[in-house]
Amino acid sequence: xxxxxxxxxxxxxxxxxxxxxxxxxxxxxxxxxxxxxxxxxxxxxxxxxxxxxxxxxxxxxxxxxxxxxxxxxxxxxxxxxxxxxxxxxxxxxxxxxxxxxxxxxxxxxxxxxxxxxxxxxxxxxxxxxxxxxxxxxxxxxxxxxxxxxxxxxxxxxxxxxxxxxxxxxxxxxxxxxxxxxxxxxxxxxxxxxxxxxxxxxxxxxxxxxxxxxxxxxxxxxxxxxxxxxxxxxxxxxxxxxxxxxxxxxxxxxxxxxxxxxxxxxxxxxxxxxxxxxxxxxxxxxxxxxxxxxxxxxxxxxxxxxxxxxxxxxxxxxxxxxxxxxxxxxxxxxxxxxxxxxxxxxxxxxxxxxxxxxxxxxxxxxxxxxxxxxxxxxxxxxxxxxxxxxxxxxxxxxxxxxxxxxxxxxxxxxxxxxxxxxxxxxxxxxxxxxxxxxxxxxxxxxxxxxxxxxxxxxxxxxxxxxxxxxxxxxxxxxxxxxxxxxxxxxxxx
Amino acid sequence: xxxxxxxxxxxxxxxxxxxxxxxxxxxxxxxxxxxxxxxxxxxxxxxxxxxxxxxxxxxxxxxxxxxxxxxxxxxxxxxxxxxxxxxxxxxxxxxxxxxxxxxxxxxxxxxxxxxxxxxxxxxxxxxxxxxxxxxxxxxxxxxxx
Numbered sequence: 001x002x003x004x005x006x007x008x009x010x011x012x013x014x015x016x017x018x019x020x021x022x023x024x025x026x027x028x029x030x031x032x033x034x035x036x037x038x039x040x041x042x043x044x045x046x047x048x049x050x051x052x053x054x055x056x057x058x059x060x061x062x063x064x065x066x067x068x069x070x071x072x073x074x075x076x077x078x079x080x081x082x083x084x085x086x087x088x089x090x091x092x093x094x095x096x097x098x099x100x101x102x103x104x105x106x107x108x109x110x111x112x113x114x115x116x117x118x119x120x121x122x123x124x125x126x127x128x129x130x131x132x133x134x135x136x137x138x139x140x141x142x143x144x145x146x147x148x149x150x151x152x153x154x155x156x157x158x159x160x161x162x163x164x165x166x167x168x169x170x171x172x173x174x175x176x177x178x179x180x181x182x183x184x185x186x187x188x189x190x191x192x193x194x195x196x197x198x199x200x201x202x203x204x205x206x207x208x209x210x211x212x213x214x215x216x217x218x219x220x221x222x223x224x225x226x227x228x229x230x231x232x233x234x235x236x237x238x239x240x241x242x243x244x245x246x247x248x249x250x251x252x253x254x255x256x257x258x259x260x261x262x263x264x265x266x267x268x269x270x271x272x273x274x275x276x277x278x279x280x281x282x283x284x285x286x287x288x289x290x291x292x293x294x295x296x297x298x299x300x301x302x303x304x305x306x307x308x309x310x311x312x313x314x315x316x317x318x319x320x321x322x323x324x325x326x327x328x329x330x331x332x333x334x335x336x337x338x339x340x341x342x343x344x345x346x347x348x349x350x351x352x353x354x355x356x357x358x359x360x361x362x363x364x365x366x367x368x369x370x371x372x373x374x375x376x377x378x379x380x381x382x383x384x385x386x387x388x389x390x391x392x393x394x395x396x397x398x399x400x401x402x403x404x405x406x407x408x409x410x411x412x413x414x415x416x417x418x419x420x421x422x423x424x425x426x427x428x429x430x431x432x433x434x435x436x437x438x439x440x441x442x443x444x445x446x447x448x449x450x451x452x453x454x455x456x457x458x459x460x461x462x463x464x465x466x467x468x469x470x471x472x473x474x475x476x477x478x479x480x481x482x483x484x485x486x487x488x489x490x491x492x
Numbered sequence: 493x494x495x496x497x498x499x500x501x502x503x504x505x506x507x508x509x510x511x512x513x514x515x516x517x518x519x520x521x522x523x524x525x526x527x528x529x530x531x532x533x534x535x536x537x538x539x540x541x542x543x544x545x546x547x548x549x550x551x552x553x554x555x556x557x558x559x560x561x562x563x564x565x566x567x568x569x570x571x572x573x574x575x576x577x578x579x580x581x582x583x584x585x586x587x588x589x590x591x592x593x594x595x596x597x598x599x600x601x602x603x604x605x606x607x608x609x610x611x612x613x614x615x616x617x618x619x620x621x622x623x624x625x626x627x628x629x630x631x632x633x634x635x636x637x
Contacts, residue, residue, distance in 0.1 A: 215609060
């Protein structure tokens with residue numbers, strides 16, 4: 001039952017095992033230890049929450065460690081905060097033979113992620129026109145609760161979206177061919193089965209391809225204010241003062257419905273296969289079971305839907321900038337697109353040798369190091385760009401993966417700042433109008449469909465992204481490449 | 493006599509919802525109101541269209557999660573925002589429950605300025621339907637925002 005106050009104290013034991021790394025030692029039903037990236041202050045906050053609140057991200061790290069077939073450790077990146085079942089920032093890799101697939105490790109917004117594009121236009125021109133550009137983007141990109149996209153699709157076309165991903169939107173005139181090379185997985189994963197997705201999920205999506213959504217989803221125009229790694233920045237085509245547009249959204253209603261539909265399927269499977277559930281939301285099915293396989297192919301369809309969605313929105317953004325500044329397509333380049341609510345079959349070097357693993361990342365980003373075949377040729381020497389969103393008022397970061405990150409976290413990174421205040425607390429502490437006015441006075445233009453949403457998403461409701469990123473770099477898992485500062489923010 | 497009512501509760505990045513009443517049906521209705529209040533400012537609204545919803549299940553908690561998710565997906569499909577709900581039937585037929593409800597909505601186009609947040613799904617996290625000692629039924633779960 002949900003209570004405002006935690007009914008009883010539940011103790012999670014943690015010990016520091018590195019400058020920014022903490023361990024929940026293996027005990028009881030845990031198959032592996034828990035590992036959390038945090039500084040002393042963040043860990044104090046997490047322990048305090050663990051003692052006093054009903055929600056408890058540390059207990060969630062421990063619970064994930066109790067799922068069968070988990071390999072290495074149940075991990076949480078530095079933007080850790082409580083989710084349902086898995087913590088946000090959680091990473092769990094499972095043996096494909098003995099392991100399970102867990103719905104809480106993916107969430108309801110399948111393949112929610114970020115696309116960033118580099119726009120070849122001087123910062124001063126954007127600054128001079130920021131109000132008008134904000135208006136044009138706000139009018140062109142459908143955002144907010146219940147908004148509908150320009151693409152009106154039939155169920156047959158939705159099936160194509162689920163198989164083809166970003167290429168579907170490209171064929172409909174959104175974006176350019178070159179975009180696909182700079183999307184994780186080339187903009188479509190194999191093994192997506194539209195038949196594993198319910199008619200209802202498809203019906204909900206008919207008008208939602210090409211919509212941003214609401215909540216923490218956004219479209220942001222940013223300028224690059226500092227480069228930390230010149231070699232990687234050069235490979236990524238970044239320069240100081242350069243303009244970047246970032247799109248943060250996911251698979252919309254189709255993803256939500258896949259999650260909803262498979263809640264009951266995996267709940268039954270958990271009972272059928274006798275999977276011990278440390279908590280009710282951590283339902284799971286053996287990867288090799290019919291239920292597990294079907295869920296994985298449905299998630300893959302959801303992943304492709306999110307790729308198509310971001311491709312469609314990127315096309316709308318591209319058109320606004322082309323029209324406004326009379327740019328050619330070549331002057332707008334996709335830097336990268338990567339998801340952070342995902343389920344991926346990946347090959348990793350482990351102490352037991354090279355293994356295929358099913359990696360869950362819930363609010364965590366894939367962050368592959370240099371040399372991986374999955375990366376575009378242009379980036380292969382420096383590593384994969386990792387796109388980390390800040391808040392409406394604070395910086396975003398472009399990071400890259402490291403060899404240590406490959407070994408310690410299966411190549412993972414943070415995905416954002418991480419919430420520190422509940423939405424309710426944020427609504428008590430901030431007024432939407434004041435948040436927007438304060439940002440405007442510091443030169444950040446916000447356009448939103450929901451003032452309440454602006455209060456919930458106030459910069460003060462989040463951790464300091466600078467600190468979150470410093471923790472990951474300090475631990476050697478991710479490396480900072482560049483910092484971006486917001487100029488225009490479009491919210492749902 | 494037990495009162496009926498609903499509220500939303502703090503829950504880290506998401507939100508908890510809770511409803512209570514004299515019967516499980518009232519607790520279900522109130523929990524739905526708690527969810528509607530996250531989605532839309534319903535004050536002073538009247539439903540323009542009615543929709544009908546039927547589900548079956550084996551336990552009340554599972555029924556609650558399914559009921560709330562059915563409301564979310566029906567609202568999307570009908571492009572509607574829901575402002576009222578009445579449970580016509582919630583019966584235990586020898587371990588199998590049946591629920592029939594009438595939901596009142598307004599087309600989203602006609603109430604866009606009142607819309608607040610998108611609820612992605614009702615989850616099993618913290619989900620329960622219980623009878624308290626005083627006789628009051630209390631239902632609730634965490635919703636993903």
